[in-house]
Amino acid sequence: MAAMKPRTGEGPMEVTVEGRVIVMRIPAEGGGRLVVELNAAEAAELRTALDSVTGS
Secondary structure, three states: OOOOOOOOOOOOOEEEEEOOEEEEEEEOOOOOEEEEEEOHHHHHHHHHHHHHHHOO
């Protein structure tokens, strides 16, 4: 039987490279995490979109 971990949204945002994909884990309001898998092109497009709204 696998160990059960509490599903909380607390903790930092995490980004890791797993094989050919970039995995982003974002804490969600109300608990849990939003997990997004991106390739390099999608990550670059996300960066451009975020830069445009944050003014960076």
